[in-house]
Amino acid sequence: MADPNPGAYLAARQANVANDFGSSAHYYTKSLLSDPTNAALLEKAMTSFMALGQLDRAIPVAQAMVEKGYQSQMANLALSAKAAKDGDWSDIFTALEQGRGVAPLVDGLSQAWAHLGEGDMKKALNSFDQLIETEGMAVYGMTHKAYALGLVGDFEGAEAVYLEAAAKGQLRYSANSAMAHAQIxxxxxxxxxxxAVLDSVFGTQRGPKVEAMYQALRAGxxxxxxxxxxATEGLADIFFSVANAVKGEAPDNYTLLYTQAASYLDPDNSNSVILTAELLDNMKQFDLANEAYASVSRDDPAFHAAELGRAQVLFAAGRKDAAIEVLDALTRSHPDVPQVYATKGDTLRRAGRYADATPAYSRALELYDSSSPVTWFVHYTRGITYHKTDNWTAAEADFRAALDMRPDQPQVLNYLGYSLVERGEKLDEALDMIEKAAAAQPENGAIIDSLGWVLFQLGRYEEAVGYMESAAALLPVDPVINDHLGDVYWAVGRETEAQFQWQRALSFDPVEADADRIRDKLSRGLDLVLRDEGLDPIRMASGND
Structure with missing residues (x-):
């Protein structure tokens, strides 16, 4: 036996905690050289390979675990996927007979599809019916029974399943089952x-695949x-459905194992690939997410959605120019998709390229239907770019257009209200806007800061103190909020505390112009700074000028 390798084990654990699946697979495999029968090491090596989408490397580890008698849900999942991919349906029955299941729902559906894979439709339908009679599993049993009937061309039977589900109050559409019903x-x-089914489920929010179906139906x-x-794709849908059901509740690195198993069985299913990429993005595995998004075929109806996701992960990885290049290419390949231009505008805005973002937003607004529920946000974000490029008239018009569509939207109310305060305009209206925003989101530090700041601008210094202190408690390391709190303290005569807050603001790396002004206040006090800026100095509560 090789000598123990504690360094490899510690590196593997650290990589596992960080969701660095490539490194964890490498170091757990290295650790196994000195301890090849360790169940925990085998499990971690196997799940690391699965998380990478390398099931061909995970499966031998899973087989070794089964041979050694180790119990592992994920080993059973990997081996079930292998059996389905190879068409070895008897292996699924054997595993279930030996108690090597994944979970009751997955096991029941796998058994039904395995019967169908063997060509025994009667046994398959009996298995689906058993699930339908099992508490909590009826929806899944009915859905997959309809899929199976559709697969063999019994569309009347498949429709009867949907009708029965509706009659029993058990019709719960997923995106896939709604599209399947439309096809049936x-x-x-x-x-x-x-x-009518597509309209009831998707409304106007039709993705590219649903839109293509919709247009084909309308054309007769x-x-x-x-x-x-x-049957293999049936199992893939089981794994995807489980992942979709538990996402946001189960840990992302657990959900990922199901999406990767689904993609292993059905690599052309962009739904599984995109969910895999989203999970990797959540875990900040941006390179892996980029690879997943990039694997979606250009001919796939979901290609542009995948490319939008790819641009997002490239930007998050610090590759801003690459993200913008992806979006530039999309505007050429999908020139009539408004979301492409809206996302391009968002990306350019986040990169600080406000003048370039504005026309992208304008093109998005030209393409969106006037009834689209997202146009308020595009007006809002375009308003920000106008504001940042000193076109206040256009900015205010966009903010007010957004409020016409969403009168109580807190972010818009706050941005417009705060901007009016900064400009010294319409302060009473600004106060009303920010109070409404604060009532809607009392735990939002930026909005509470705005409320305190408008009270400060109105000379209501004592009222401003409590709000500014709350804002600083909610966002304690925000340089602007700490700077504002210092100004409010100065206004009510609490000079020592003002100096402390200004020092804190400096420690949080404010932009250089703000930093210079804070240093000036620390040196001479707020009143002299205001006087040099052509503004009235504040008469402090202590009575000193």
């Missing part, structure tokens, strides 16, 4: 009913049934 109805020459074409085209 279309195969029954009921395109109008298919459109029959949709092929391709939601599930094999």
């Amino acid at each position: 109805l279309s195969q029954l020459d009921r395109n109008d009913d298919a459109v 074409r029959n949709l092929p049934f391709d939601t599930v085209s094999s």
